[in-house]
Amino acid sequence: MSFSEDVAALENPLREGMPDERTVRPCTVVIFGASGDLTRRKLLPAIYNLALSRLLPGGFAAVGVARRPKPEFGREMREAVAKFSRRRPLDEATWCELEKGLAYVQGDFNDPATYERLAAELGRLEVERGMRQNRVFYLAVAPTEVPAIVRGLCDAKLIEPPSEAPDACYQRVVVEKPFGEDLASAHALNRQLLACLDERQIYRIDHYLGKETVQNLLVFRFGNTIFEPLWSRQHVSHVQITVAEELGVEGRGKFYDQTGITRDIVQNHALQLLTMVTMEPPSSWDADAVRDEKVKVLRALRPIRGREVLEKTVRAQYVAGAVRGDRVPGYREEPDVDPDSKTETYVAMSLRIDSFRWGGVPFYLRSGKRLAKRCAEVALHFKPLPHRLFRDAPAGLDGGPPPSIRRGEDEPNVLVVRIQPDEGIALRFATKVPGGGMAMRNVAMDFRYGTAFGSSTPEAYERLLLDAMRGDATLFTRADEVEAQWGFIDPILTGWREEDAPVATYEAGSWGPAEADRLLVPGDKWRKP
Numbered sequence: 001m002s003f004s005e006d007v008a009a010l011e012n013p014l015r016e017g018m019p020d021e022r023t024v025r026p027c028t029v030v031i032f033g034a035s036g037d038l039t040r041r042k043l044l045p046a047i048y049n050l051a052l053s054r055l056l057p058g059g060f061a062a063v064g065v066a067r068r069p070k071p072e073f074g075r076e077m078r079e080a081v082a083k084f085s086r087r088r089p090l091d092e093a094t095w096c097e098l099e100k101g102l103a104y105v106q107g108d109f110n111d112p113a114t115y116e117r118l119a120a121e122l123g124r125l126e127v128e129r130g131m132r133q134n135r136v137f138y139l140a141v142a143p144t145e146v147p148a149i150v151r152g153l154c155d156a157k158l159i160e161p162p163s164e165a166p167d168a169c170y171q172r173v174v175v176e177k178p179f180g181e182d183l184a185s186a187h188a189l190n191r192q193l194l195a196c197l198d199e200r201q202i203y204r205i206d207h208y209l210g211k212e213t214v215q216n217l218l219v220f221r222f223g224n225t226i227f228e229p230l231w232s233r234q235h236v237s238h239v240q241i242t243v244a245e246e247l248g249v250e251g252r253g254k255f256y257d258q259t260g261i262t263r264d265i266v267q268n269h270a271l272q273l274l275t276m277v278t279m280e281p282p283s284s285w286d287a288d289a290v291r292d293e294k295v296k297v298l299r300a301l302r303p304i305r306g307r308e309v310l311e312k313t314v315r316a317q318y319v320a321g322a323v324r325g326d327r328v329p330g331y332r333e334e335p336d337v338d339p340d341s342k343t344e345t346y347v348a349m350s351l352r353i354d355s356f357r358w359g360g361v362p363f364y365l366r367s368g369k370r371l372a373k374r375c376a377e378v379a380l381h382f383k384p385l386p387h388r389l390f391r392d393a394p395a396g397l398d399g400g401p402p403p404s405i406r407r408g409e410d411e412p413n414v415l416v417v418r419i420q421p422d423e424g425i426a427l428r429f430a431t432k433v434p435g436g437g438m439a440m441r442n443v444a445m446d447f448r449y450g451t452a453f454g455s456s457t458p459e460a461y462e463r464l465l466l467d468a469m470r471g472d473a474t475l476f477t478r479a480d481e482v483e484a485q486w487g488f489i490d491p492i493l494t495g496w497r498e499e500d501a502p503v504a505t506y507e508a509g510s511w512g513p514a515e516a517d518r519l520l521v522p523g524d525k526w527r528k529p
């Protein structure tokens, strides 16, 4: 912990109790796909930040595995950390210590010799650094590579079945998203994994679950008494879930054109947000208790299939436009994208959850690349007043409210959970305009994470790596959960194909296609965060 953080911890009462006390046993993290983008942008910076926060165990090593030779792996990773770490400049002492336990094994995932070399390297590090065979294998690779790696690890006896003995070593496998590309492939992948591993050893990652604000959805709902009674069809008129990006496909045109935003974001991140907002309270903070409740919501999602896709979903692609003033090309002009591509870069849908709590409440979900603003949020729109006692203040009232305070007319209460950026929670409510009369205007009560807890909150990958080392799978998806997600998404993708659903267009830098408005119940409007 740096001096300034130390002081902040002492001075800010909200930070009390923040350091995490759960211990991590000495272990090695092995990253498959170590020459790839995720490793340098996210994984190594996350490991470095854990080291900087003194959350790594005394004995720790990180081994990268990939096809390309990397004679300067340590130097490359140092540069990556210096560039992508949330805390800069690089702390030399922390990096030097970490680098002592850093190694690289070159090899093809399909070649048994790769695992022999890895076994030798692990043996050397474990002896040298006084560690036992506690290992987290992080598969930062495409889903097609996963079965070969797991087989290779098991054949080489680098993974053993889990033992209940208190001092037994563990071996766990973290599997990156996308987990399959449809229900059939996800199911097959689960079968292949479970042929070699126990479910307790499998950690299917969805990095949105590692975001502080996503976890806070559960604390907000189940750690307070006053919100949960409002959290249902009795009070909520509709819910909007938005995952918007300013970014385009960022050099991942080939991957993206085969994937599309529904598989890349909605099947995982957006549906996870939906489950966190709508699940029933779990009986305890236990991995299976939490995941059982999430699966129930996924199974209660009303399917959208066949011609229903035309009425309940909108897919679209961006055309050239300007994002924050910079001209950007259209999707079909991006490198490695088919000029006749029908892959969606935007999707909006109107969902229903068939349950006692949510029956009749529309859930509007949208996600897009190259939208006006980077923003992920969940907004609960409450029901309108049954009877209006007070009048809205007329605009331009002398000495009246500034324009940032919104007119109250027809604007019921809204609770917005901002996942990113500007993480926080805002509640919109009506208030009396000062002066004579009883005119009202809407104002916001606004909690900001940055102000309350300091600006540098841990990255999702830090939390999730640490949880995998600790053996806490609560924030990872279970086999039945990931299959239930695909079970909802698959019929939509099939419906689009079979019904030849139109692909609308939207200008890059806008809030998406006008066609998305037809998903809304009359009177509802998409938010412009």
Ligand SMILES: NC(=O)C1=CN([C@@H]2O[C@H](COP(=O)(O)OP(=O)(O)OC[C@H]3O[C@@H](n4cnc5c(N)ncnc54)[C@H](OP(=O)(O)O)[C@@H]3O)[C@@H](O)[C@H]2O)C=CC1
Pocket: 032, 033, 034, 035, 036, 037, 038, 039, 065, 066, 067, 068, 107, 108, 109, 110, 139, 140, 141, 142, 143, 145, 176, 177, 178
């Ligand atoms: N990048 C991101 O922001 C995110 C990525 N993900 C997921 O993480 C995973 C990895 O993504 P990303 O890092 O971008 O992918 P990259 O394409 O950048 O990296 C893939 C890695 O896999 C290695 N590899 C592939 N096949 C083999 C093989 N047969 N033998 C040995 N090595 C092999 C490559 O090695 P080499 O290049 O040396 O051949 C490279 O290190 C994907 O599933 C992706 O969907 C998830 C969220 C965000």
Ligand SMILES: O=C1O[C@H](COP(=O)(O)O)[C@@H](O)[C@H](O)[C@H]1O
Pocket: 245, 247, 264, 265, 376
């Ligand atoms: O998984 C993915 O997520 C990122 C967005 O993540 P965020 O944490 O920056 O919100 C997205 O850009 C990428 O396409 C997708 O694969």
